[in-house]
Amino acid sequence: MNDLLTLLSAPLGQLGATTITLGHALAGIGAVVLLLFIWLALGLRRMGRARTDAAEDAAHAAREAQARLVELTRVQSEMQGRMATIAEVFGSRQNELNKAISERLDAMTGRLGQTMTEQTKSTHESLAKLQERLAVIDTAQGNIQTLAGQVVQLQHILSNKQTRGAFGQSRMEAIVADGLPSGAYEFQATLSNGNRPDCLVRMPNGAPALVVDAKFPLEAWNAIRAAAESEGPEGQKTAAQAFRRDIEVHIKAIAEKYLINGETQETAFMFVPSESIFAEIHENFEALVQRAHRARIVIVSPSLLMLSIQVIQSVLKDARMREQAHLIQGEVIRLMEDVGRLDERVRKLQGHFAMTQRDVEQILTSTEKVTKRGQRIEALEFGMEQAGGISADAETTPQEVRSPTGSLRLRVVDGDD
Template sequence: MDDGIMLVVVALGALALGAVLAWLLAGGRKGQGGADTDLLARLYVLVEQETAAARTEAAHQRTHLSELERVMTGRIEQVRTELAERLAGMAGSMGREQAEVRAAQAEALREMAETSARQLSAIRVAVTDQLHEAVERQMQTSFQRVLEQFSAMQKAMGEVRAMTAQISDLKRLFGNVKTRGGWGEAQLKAILDDVLPEGSYESNVRLGPGNDVVEFAIRMPVRSSTPPVLPVDSKFPTEAYERLLNAVDEGDAVGEKAARKSLESTLRMEARKIATKYIHPPRTVEFAVLYLPTDGLYAEAARIPGLIDEVGRTCRVDFDIMWLAVRHQPFGPCVQ
């Protein structure tokens, strides 16, 4: 670039010198003569000398610039080589560091995996032991419970067999009307013995003008030489009651309704018979008791709407015997 500037300066100087020479030549033609010619010759020589000096300086500058370019090129190549070597060294160092980091990470991961495996193995062993103990306890408890249930089942089966035998006996007992009546009479006698003082009742008493005999006649606790008696007779309408129970067990609503109606009719009929046969004031009080031997039968009678009240009102017959335990008092000064 300095060489180009120098050439431009030389060219400008030459142009200026040419302009001066042209001006002087033009003036010399008008009459100055040989003096100006000598001056021009000297100026031309000076210009040539300056031009030669400028060319020499430009050549020197070009040489210097070439040397500088060569030196700079060498330095650049050296720097490039150093940078390449340094980068290669850095890449190698980074590669080694990365490899070391990867190896350290792999080792750490391996140690973590081994630690986790040991911990999991310990947990597995502990859980297995606990499960084994729990299973053993549960099995022992379950086995004990099974044994207890089996024992209870055997006991229940024995009770069922005994109950089956008793039911068979009861079926044979209730299959005969006379036997059924005797069972009800025996149960009623046991209740009377339980709730009444000794000598408070008589058995199989003829009350009316006919041959009808009431099962029990309870002497009422009143002050009289011939106290009136309360007729008590037991009835057990087994057929109607069994039809009702079977219909209930089978879920037969129509059969249940018909059986309940049949039971109601039977109880009303028996109450009318007791009223007709056994209520004869003043030999008796003005009402009687129809005893139903089982709680289930009495409960079914009580479930029939209005039956007990209506029978008590129209026939003067009561189905409940237990009021005697409260109302009946021993003979003597306690009688009110």
């Protein structure tokens, strides 16, 4: 025991002024161990409480989780019901939508087929019309080719002076022959001076004839056209001077050869066979037109010649009307006499109609009297007391007829009643 106390009292170290012994160390260690034990107990207690709280929390959480699970199950059931309802609704709606889409597709297919049919029909009709138009175009192209050949022939004709003169003269003759009667004109007639104009139109009432000349210097005109296409201003000027000179010579020749006092009119026609040449002369060669007017020569185109021929035709008709005026007057007088006789006969016929009307009225009066007598006879009443015939009583008045029994009396009305 003493050894133990001694051992416990043995110093282990010096801490400041205090000497630390083994007992002190063991006491400190015991205190530390006790503190550790207390700390561990407290920790275990806390841990127990924590576990209890955790268990309670877990139980509470489990209860809440179970409640939530029940609620979730209920919601899931409701959701499943709603989903089933929605699926059913969607199914019916999808069926309706499919049906509507199918109907619309069928209708659209029908309309598309009809449209395609109509479009095909329209296309066939358009193609048929196009073929017809192409046929017309082919025909027109053939006509154009034929016309082109005729134009080439016309160009060949116009390139020759003799044939060109025949072309202008034939055109002038066609216009005159279409507008006037056969005895009102003469082609290539011989005048008193021996000259022969292309046409001589005979005027009415012994008036002098009208001369129409169909010659035209077309070479100079073609030279102007050629100079305008290939040559310069000097060439055009030279060609214009040559054309003006040829026209002046031609105007002078017509005035000297065909204007004869008392035999022909004081004015003659110079026929230009083209409207374009006529317009070009009046537009660019005004001096030639004035010179022709002074020489009493009128430059005419085909349209102006046709108009002049129509005026002459009207004058001829008026002259013929005046020549036949006395015949017309006699016919009118005889016509008035016929009208007078017709009026007299109509008046007689009217008198016959009046007499016939009076006779008809008298006939209607007689028929009315007969009808009235028939109605009176129909209204009589016959007695049925005794059978027997009806006879006239000799002693009765002329206006009464009685039956043998006297049961029936018939009164005869006078014809004037």
